[in-house]
Amino acid sequence: xxxxxxxxxxxxxxxxxxxxxxxxxxxxxxxxxxxxxxxxxxxxxxxxxxxxxxxxxxxxxxxxxxxxxxxxxxxxxxxxxxxxxxxxxxxxxxxxxxxxxxxxxxxxxxxxxxxxxxxxxxxxxxxxxxxxxxxxxxxxxxxxxxxxxxxxxxxxxxxxxxxxxxxxxxxxxxxxxxxxxxxxxxxxxxxxxxxxxxxxxxxxxxxxxxxxxxxxxxxxxxxxxxxxxxxxxxxxxxxxxxxxxxxxxxxxxxxxxxxxxxxxxxxxxxxxxxxxxxxxxxxxxxxxxxxxxxxxxxxxxxxxxxxxxxxxxxxxxxxxxxxxxxxxxxxxxxxxxxxxxxxxxxxxxxxxxxxxxxxxxxxxxxxxxxxxxxxxxxxxxxxxxxxxxxxxxxxxxxxxxxxxxxxxxxxxxxxxxxxxxxxxxxxxxxxxxxxxxxxxxxxxxxxxxxxxxxxxxxxxxxxxxx
Amino acid sequence: xxxxxxxxxxxxxxxxxxxxxxxxxxxxxxxxxxxxxxxxxxxxxxxxxxxxxxxxxxxxxxxxxxxxxxxxxxxxxxxxxxxxxxxxxxxxxxxxxxxxxxxxxxxxxxxxxxxxxxxxxxxxxxxxxxxxxxxxxxxxxxxxxxxxxxxxxxxxxxxxxxxxxxxxxxxxxxxxxxxxxxxxxxxxxxxxxxxxxxxxxxxxxxxxxxxxxxxxxxxxxxxxxxxxxxxxxxxxxxxxxxxxxxxxxxxxxxxxxxxxxxxxxxxxxxxxxxxxxxxxxxxxxxxxxxxxxxxxxxxxxxxxxxxxxxxxxxxxxxxxxxxxxxxxxxxxxxxxxxxxxxxxxxxxxxxxxxxxxxxxxxxxxxxxxxxxxxxxxxxxxx
Numbered sequence: 036x037x038x039x040x041x042x043x044x045x046x047x048x049x050x051x052x053x054x055x056x057x058x059x060x061x062x063x064x065x066x067x068x069x070x071x072x073x074x075x076x077x078x079x080x081x082x083x084x085x086x087x088x089x090x091x092x093x094x095x096x097x098x099x100x101x102x103x104x105x106x107x108x109x110x111x112x113x114x115x116x117x118x119x120x121x122x123x124x125x126x127x128x129x130x131x132x133x134x135x136x137x138x139x140x141x142x143x144x145x146x147x148x149x150x151x152x153x154x155x156x157x158x159x160x161x162x163x164x165x166x167x168x169x170x171x172x173x174x175x176x177x178x179x180x181x182x183x184x185x186x187x188x189x190x191x192x193x194x195x196x197x198x199x200x201x202x203x204x205x206x207x208x209x210x211x212x213x214x215x216x217x218x219x220x221x222x223x224x225x226x227x228x229x230x231x232x233x234x235x236x237x238x239x240x241x242x243x244x245x246x247x248x249x250x251x252x253x254x255x256x257x258x259x260x261x262x263x264x265x266x267x268x269x270x271x272x273x274x275x276x277x278x279x280x281x282x283x284x285x286x287x288x289x290x291x292x293x294x295x296x297x298x299x300x301x302x303x304x305x306x307x308x309x310x311x312x313x314x315x316x317x318x319x320x321x322x323x324x325x326x327x328x329x330x331x332x333x334x335x336x337x338x339x340x341x342x343x344x345x346x347x348x349x350x351x352x353x354x355x356x357x358x359x360x361x362x363x364x365x366x367x368x369x370x371x372x373x374x375x376x377x378x379x380x381x382x383x384x385x386x387x388x389x390x391x392x393x394x395x396x397x398x399x400x401x402x403x404x405x406x407x408x409x410x411x412x413x414x415x416x417x418x419x420x421x422x423x424x425x426x427x428x429x430x431x432x433x434x435x436x437x438x439x440x441x442x443x444x445x446x447x448x449x450x451x452x453x454x455x456x457x458x459x460x461x462x463x464x465x466x467x468x469x470x471x472x473x474x475x476x477x478x479x480x481x482x483x484x485x486x487x488x489x490x491x492x493x494x495x496x497x498x499x500x501x
Numbered sequence: 502x503x504x505x506x507x508x509x510x511x512x513x514x515x516x517x518x519x520x521x522x523x524x525x526x527x528x529x530x531x532x533x534x535x536x537x538x539x540x541x542x543x544x545x546x547x548x549x550x551x552x553x554x555x556x557x558x559x560x561x562x563x564x565x566x567x568x569x570x571x572x573x574x575x576x577x578x579x580x581x582x583x584x585x586x587x588x589x590x591x592x593x594x595x596x597x598x599x600x601x602x603x604x605x606x607x608x609x610x611x612x613x614x615x616x617x618x619x620x621x622x623x624x625x626x627x628x629x630x631x632x633x634x635x636x637x638x639x640x641x642x643x644x645x646x647x648x649x650x651x652x653x654x655x656x657x658x659x660x661x662x663x664x665x666x667x668x669x670x671x672x673x674x675x676x677x678x679x680x681x682x683x684x685x686x687x688x689x690x691x692x693x694x695x696x697x698x699x700x701x702x703x704x705x706x707x708x709x710x711x712x713x714x715x716x717x718x719x720x721x722x723x724x725x726x727x728x729x730x731x732x733x734x735x736x737x738x739x740x741x742x743x744x745x746x747x748x749x750x751x752x753x754x755x756x757x758x759x760x761x762x763x764x765x766x767x768x769x770x771x772x773x774x775x776x777x778x779x780x781x782x783x784x785x786x787x788x789x790x791x792x793x794x795x796x797x798x799x800x801x802x803x804x805x806x807x808x809x810x811x812x813x814x815x816x817x818x819x820x821x822x823x824x825x826x827x828x829x830x831x832x833x834x835x836x837x838x839x840x841x842x843x844x845x846x847x848x849x850x851x852x853x854x855x856x857x858x859x860x861x862x863x864x865x866x867x868x869x870x871x872x873x874x875x876x877x878x879x880x881x882x883x
Contacts, residue, residue: 192634201611208612215600272600282596285560286613287586436579500564500578 045111051174060174061166065108069101069159076100095148098155103132105162113169116180123226130230137233205288209296212283214303216272220263221307228315235318245325252316253352256308260359263304267297267360268367280370280498290495291437294364298488301360305353347460362484365491370498414477424486431493438492450485457483513538513660513692514559518568521554521716528554530716531568536694536709541686543703543724544696545791546713547799552696553593555713556664559694560590572660586614589658589685591678593665595645599638603631603648607655614656622655629677643674650681661685663695667702675702682706704791714799724791731794732769735762735785736776746779748772752797764789764797 050060076097084091106128115121138144146154172178202208238244270280270293283293320326333341366378396402429447432438438446457479462470514536521529529551536542544552557563558570561577561584570577577584597606603626611617626633629647631640640648646666653661661682667675679702682693697703703710704724711721720727738759745754750767761781765772773783789797 195634201608205612208609212598212609215605216598271598280596281562281592281594282598284562285585285588285590285592287582287584288613289582499581500561 046170046173048173057171057174058167061112061163061170065105065163065166068104068108072100072104073097092148094152095155098152099132102155102158102162103129105159105166109162109166109169112166112173114173114178116178117184119222119226120179120181120184122223126227126230134233137237206292206295209288209292210299213267213296213300217263217267217300217304219272220259220266220304221311224259224308224311228311231315232318235322239322240324242322242324242328245319245322245328249316249319252312252319253348256305256312256352256356257359259308260305260356261363263308264301264360264363265367267301267304268364270368270370284499289437290492290499293495294368294492297364297491298361301357301364305357305360308356309349309353347464358484361491362487365487365494368491368494368498411473414481417481418477421481421486425489428486428490428493432489435493435496437496446489447485450483454480454483511538512536513573514694515571516555516558516568517570519555519558519565519570520567521551521558521563522566527716529558532713532716532718533568534711534718534721536692538692539686539690540708541682541693541706542695543707543710544694544713545698545700545703545710545795546696550713550799551716552713553664554716556662556694556696559662560585560588587659589653589656589661591646591649591653591661591663591666593668595642595649597637597645597649597652599636601637602633603635603637603640604633606637606648606652607633610652610655617656619655621657622651625651625654643670646670646674647677650678654681654685657691658685659691661691661693661695663693663697665696665698667697667699675699679706700790700792700795710791712795712798719798727794728788728791730766730768731789731797732765732772733762733785733787733789733793734765734772734776734783735760736781737784738781746781748775748779750775760784764793766798 046060053060074097077093080091080093080096107125110121110125110128113121115124139146169179202211234248235245237248270283336344363378366375369375396406425447429443433440433443454476458472458476461475461479462472465475512535514534516532516534519529519532520527532551532555534555544555546552554563558565559572559577561570561572561581564578572584573587575584601609607622607626611619611622629644629651631644631648631651635644637645637648650666653663663678663682666678670678682695683706685691685693695703707724709722710724710727712719738761741758742761745751745756745761745763748763748765750765750772751763752766753764755762769786776783
């Protein structure tokens with residue numbers, strides 16, 4: 036096993052030199068981990084759910100959590116020469132409970148709780164043996180190596196020409212770098228989607244379920260993009276160490292050019308993600324009655340809507356996917372872990388507070404009217420904050436000579452055009468009861484980011500010159 | 502030493518009064534430094550002395566909190582592209598992307614530098630035996646260092662910055678790195694600034710050096726001048742002495758009886774005069790290597806604290822403390838522990854005086870203040 040492979044292990048490597056048998060090294064963390072997750076569930080189920088009147092099952096979920104943890108430990112402690120194989124196996128194993136559940140439901144298999152619990156607890160030793168084998172291999176510096184794959188890669192490498200011709204421009208080189216450094220995202224999605232290939236086959240004759248699945252599948256790339264955007268913000272590939280960004284920062288390239296490479300890469304990744312997802316979504320057409328249902332809807336509306344709406348929806352989804360990918364770039368570009376953590380915890384805190392306030396208002400009907408009256412003020416406040424942030428960012432860009440006043444004006448103009456176009460489309464196409472201008476215009480203005488994208492070069496400068 | 506090819510008086514790097522803090526830690530403390538064009542400039546200092554921090558200021562990766570940094574007359578923070586396009590940089594960490602193949606690395610780097618010399622790059626690649634199809638992550642540490650050196654040299658930068666380039670590398674790779682420095686300065690007007698712990702290398706190829714300690718520059722100048730102002734003197738006294746005298750410029754003492762050897766900094770004639778005044782005759786004088794100068798300049802205060810701890814421990818009644826005291830005593834008589842030996846008797850007594858200690862328990866000693874030898878007056882007062 037090379038050093039690179041050893042780095043992937045999550046097992047604490049200094050424990051390999053302890054005077055202890057491998058089975059001891061494996062057994063203790065696995066046993067204590069399983070015990071803790073099982074106890075956490077039992078305490079929650081008994082003292083939280085059951086006291087709240089929810090008849091939560093006790094034993095089989097506890098056993099399921101313990102089995103899941105043991106399986107995950109076995110996988111993460113096992114060294115693989117091919118890292119992607121590690122990822123694929125982990126995804127396959129972690130999605131297998133869904134498949135098993137579907138099989139149980141599909142074939143109407145009736146099992147009592149003690150039997151399910153027994154089966155799960157009985158499977159933990161299998162995970163232990165797998166972990167023992169993996170840690171044993173890692174301890175003697177070995178790894179599971181798919182030799183046939185290596186031969187294939189070597190064979191392909193022979194045919195791959197040596198890269199001698201120069202890039203046409205610095206931008207081209209940077210785009211190539213960003214694409215290659217973050218190619219793991221589309222590869223990961225391409226590996227992940229086959230694990231969900233069974234979803235379109237669920238309850239195949241249920242047309243309504245098909246429409247729901249279509250909705251979920253169309254929104255899924257947005258979530259994927261948010262994750263991918265986090266990785267794209269790093270200056271190196273996601274697996275490199277944090278300090279490795281010096282490789283880029285010590286190059287004679289402007290922060291704006293680095294960011295441009297990231298924005299274009301995000302656009303390319305958006306296209307690839309959607310090609311993969313459209314291929315996956317097309318599986319819905321295999322559901323009996325679903326193509327007919329689509330045709331019925333198409334016949335019931337004017338031809339221009341049949342052609343225009345799907346194009347418009349797809350264009351908006353592409354834009355939203357790209358937006359999801361790039362609006363969080365600034366966080367990682369600061370190069371500071373504390374900013375990332377503050378951002379994550381800040382959003383979580385805001386979400387929790389927001390949900391709490393929402394629920395509180397929901398349970399108190401006397402507050403509904405004042406809350407509705409406060410909404411315009413709240414939107415106004417948010418718009419003022421957005422405007423102030425935009426002003427701060429524009430001033431920072433000009434002061435740090437990242438752009439000229441003309442360049443800043445162009446950025447603002449682009450934002451206005453995008454917001455104006457979306458407002459126009461929304462007012463023209465949405466039913467009037469949902470599309471009051473006083474709702475649509477502030478909503479879209481708040482939704483389309485300015486400071487988060489325009490401020491990204493400032494974040495990078497802050498990282499670059501500490 | 503390789504002769505410098507200085508033909509102009511202008512400085513490639515000018516650092517003025519730069520201070521840098523990381524939290525409570527002061528990494529650079531009012532540092533001023535000038536690196537003339539066409540020289541090989543060595544930065545030496547212990548770990549944490551501030552060498553990498555200084556180099557990162559030159560690259561513009563750190564912004565001076567006070568003072569100014571100019572490289573080619575430009576501010577590397579305000580004009581990074583102009584400055585970085587003229588600098589070749591090799592870091593100790595080997596921060597090349599692991600997923601790149603060697604040929605891809607060369608192709609990518611070529612895009613950044615209009616002066617990239619492809620023939621030279623391929624020549625270096627062959628010389629360093631780097632397989633173009635090999636991924637960087639599969640290269641050994643030495644090969645990674647060679648790959649980093651290749652991409653730092655292939656565009657013939659005006660300034661080559663090497664941050665601990667030889668750290669942890671075998672002699673063959675170190676030879677390649679030294680060869681690269683030689684090649685770089687072979688071109689007229691090109692400059693090398695490098696930091697290293699391997700002082701024999703620094704001594705072999707540097708024209709000028711700066712020695713850093715605790716974020717401050719202890720001294721900087723021509724290597725020859727520095728070597729000419731550091732000496733190992735063997736002094737013979739008329740009678741046996743339990744302690745050596747306090748002489749200005751003495752960095753460390755070693756010896757017993759009537760013959761003592763001192764490492765000293767200063768003009769030889771002044772040192773000889775001072776020795777005569779103290780009743781000693783200089784019986785032998787030797788030039789010091791940079792390694793010896795470094796140890797004498799940087800290592801003294803650490804050794805002194807050890808010595809004092811040994812004294813405190815030896816007064817303890819705890820058996821473990823006594824064992825440690827014996828071990829430290831043995832160390833003292835096998836190695837040079839300069840500060841105690843070097844201290845004036847009255848100063849040594851003052852340091853051992855319990856009144857000057859803040860606390861002494863469990864083998865830990867905290868002094869109200871520590872006084873290096875150089876700050877003692879001839880009568881031992883502070």
